[in-house]
Amino acid sequence: MKNNKTYKKQFILLSILLVVLWFVNICLGSVSIPFQEIFYILIGEETSKESWQTIILNFRVPKAITAILVGSGLSISGLLMQTLFRNPLAGPFVLGISSGASLGVALLILGSSFLGGSLLSLVFSNWSLAIAASLGAFLVLSAVIIAANSVRNTMSILIIGLMFGSLTSAVISVLAYFSEAEQIQQYLFWSFGSLGNLTWEELLVFFIIYVIGIFGTFMVIKPLNSFLLGENYAKSLGIHIKKSRNIILLITSLLTGVATAFSGPIAFIGLAVPHIAKMLFNTSNHKILIPAVIIIGAIVLLICDTIAQLPSSEYTLPINAITSLFGAPVVIWLLIRKKKIYV
Amino acid sequence: MKTSSKHIILKTEALSIGYQQKKKRVVIVNNINLSIEKGTFVAVLGKNGIGKSTLLRTLSKVQNSLDGNVFLNNKNLSEYSNKELATSLSLVLTEHLPESQLTVFELIALGRQPYTNWIDTLSAEDFKKIHWAIKQTEIEHLQHNRFYELSDGQLQRVLIARALAQDTPIIILDEPTAHLDMHHTFKIFSLLKKLVDTTGKTIIISTHQVNLAIDLVDELIALSDKGLVNGRVQSLIDNDTLEHLFSKEIIKFNKTLRQFTIHKNN
Known part of the structure; x- marks a missing residue:
């Protein structure tokens, strides 16, 4: 709303940091490739080893782009939920979206043993996992939105979301109880989260949905800002509460749903990044916060992914563990330093 | 300056206020027929729970009426x-603002939302209105503070500034002096009176500061167990409406002093 100029420096610095980290992320991995060669591959020139080209173009670049999309998408979802519910503990998963996605995947992986071998071959395809996760997320979210429209209080939606989450976890537990160890392990691997393994086609689908979600987010800047005064004031400022609420819920489900479908339930980012942005920029104005959260979300997940791939080693840690291991202390430190947390 | 022509800005016809509880309707006040002229300072008086807030919430469409009509500038509120509505009527509510890092300036600027573009960019006109509102409420020194740093009295002025920035002919305030001491209560009342006198806005407040209201406002809306009476202050004194506002064993209205007084033997 005011003093937009003073934020320019922060935005430029963060953007540079984002580009640098993206390069670092591509350069590091279990196979070490000289920096010069990576540069040649990226600008489309010949390289000395064809395998390097494959690693960079079909593995590392898509993964780094996925990290950016997942990181910023989940963070924006978190910001939307924190403002809508006026609750600093809200995140992208409060609506039961991740539990819905998990249920979809669990039904596919764990349920396949009941349905016999015909489905089993499908299970291993990336697409079927993504579709199952999307369907699950969409179904649970639809139930939450239908319930949400029959309650007046926004806080009730939060609780309804949490209840749906509990319900789906319970169903997953029952499924797991009756499943083979191998399938449980497969499900567990999905729940660890993974940014890799996306083909360019999958990435394109992801990107299109992501752009729709981000575009929608910019369209709701006004209602988001007015929600800072509470629903009654927002209404008196001409905001259509129910309509805005439904659009915000829809955007969140799109962004969270697509991220979870392609890379599993990645914890923590969505809750923490909005707080990091609010503390760095010292504002609640969504016109500043939305771009800030997009960039910081991308940066944070790129850093986490760079750490997770344990450069120059053969191992890759689950991304979900890294986001929490490194993110939680950062937020605790920020809180102790700044003393106060805001919606 | 007050307009000489009698322009009725707010009118109700057989209005019933209350709320819907499952299938049961709870009527708080029935058959309200109000008419408020443009440029008047109106106070809604009455004891706790009699329906002051419900009335104001219904007039401002925060809450739906049970029956009857409200006309704002001769157009039905529905x-x-x-x-x-956001460009016709602005609000100052009693509810707490959710925690956020909004500055005083940003909070007042939110009052311009009905006029801003899709990403909330402030135009020169918006800045002009915001600065005018800040000047009217004498909070220039606070504009870069965060709103949570303010005292109750300061916050109330900021909320009034926000309503002013919204640039509406009517402002409705629900108990604007609820948490304030005598000094700040008087300051808010005289600020509102000054705004009515200088801008020609219509300001409607609900208040428990009955004596101050009798001194400063133009019109009263008195809510009691007997129903609602609306009129100029003097006419409500003359027709004994104020006598019945509170239970007579404890508080009595003294016509010569034009004040409520407490019974000595209690």
Whole structure:
């Protein structure tokens, strides 16, 4: 709303940091490739080893782009939920979206043993996992939105979301109880989260949905800002509460749903990044916060992914563990330093 | 300056206020027929729980009426879109603001939302209105503070500034002096009176500061167990409406002093 100029420096610095980290992320991995060669591959020139080209173009670049999309998408979802519910503990998963996605995947992986071998071959395809996760997320979210429209209080939606989450976890537990160890392990691997393994086609689908979600987010800047005064004031400022609420819920489900479908339930980012942005920029104005959260979300997940791939080693840690291991202390430190947390 | 022509800005016809509880309707006040002229300072008086807030919430469409009609500028309130209403009527509510890092300036600037573009960019006109509102409420020194750093009295002035920035002919305030001491209560009352006198806005407040209201406002809306009476202050004194506002064993209205007094033997 005011003093937009003073934020320019922060935005430029963060953007540079984002580009640098993206390069670092591509350069590091279990196979070490000289920096010069990576540069040649990226600008489309010949390289000395064809395998390097494959690693960079079909593995590392898509993964780094996925990290950016997942990181910023989940963070924006978190910001939307924190403002809508006026609750600093809200995140992208409060609506039961991740539990819905998990249920979809669990039904596919764990349920396949009941349905016999015909489905089993499908299970291993990336697409079927993504579709199952999307369907699950969409179904649970639809139930939450239908319930949400029959309650007046926004806080009730939060609780309804949490209840749906509990319900789906319970169903997953029952499924797991009756499943083979191998399938449980497969499900567990999905729940660890993974940014890799996306083909360019999958990435394109992801990107299109992501752009729709981000575009929608910019369209709701006004209602988001007015929600800072509470629903009654927002209404008196001409905001259509129910309509805005439904659009915000829809955007969140799109962004969270697509991220979870392609890379599993990645914890923590969505809750923490909005707080990091609010503390760095010292504002609640969504016109500043939305771009800030997009960039910081991308940066944070790129850093986490760079750490997770344990450069120059053969191992890759689950991304979900890294986001929490490194993110939680950062937020605790920020809180102790700044003393106060805001919606 | 007050307009000489009698322009009725707010009118109700057989209005019933209350709320819907499952299938049961709870009527708080029935058959309200108000008419408020443009440029008047109106106070809603009455004891706790009698329906002051419900009335104000119904007049401002925060809450739906049970029956009857409200006319704002001769147009039925139910025909107003949210956005149209936002340029006709602004609010100062009693509810707490959610925690956030909004500065005083940003909070007041939110009052310009009905006029800003899709990403909330402030135009020169918006800045002019905001600065005018800040000047009217004498909070220039606070504009870069965060709103949570303010005292109750300061916050109330900021909320009034926000309503002013919204640039509406009517401002409705629900108990604007609820948490304030005598000094700040008087300051808020005289600020509102000054705004009515200088801008020609219509300001409607609910208040428990009955004596101050009798001194400073133009019109009263008195809510008691006997129903609602609306009129100029003097006419409500003359027709004994104020006598019945509170239970007579404890508080009595003294016509010569034009004040409520407490019974000595209690």
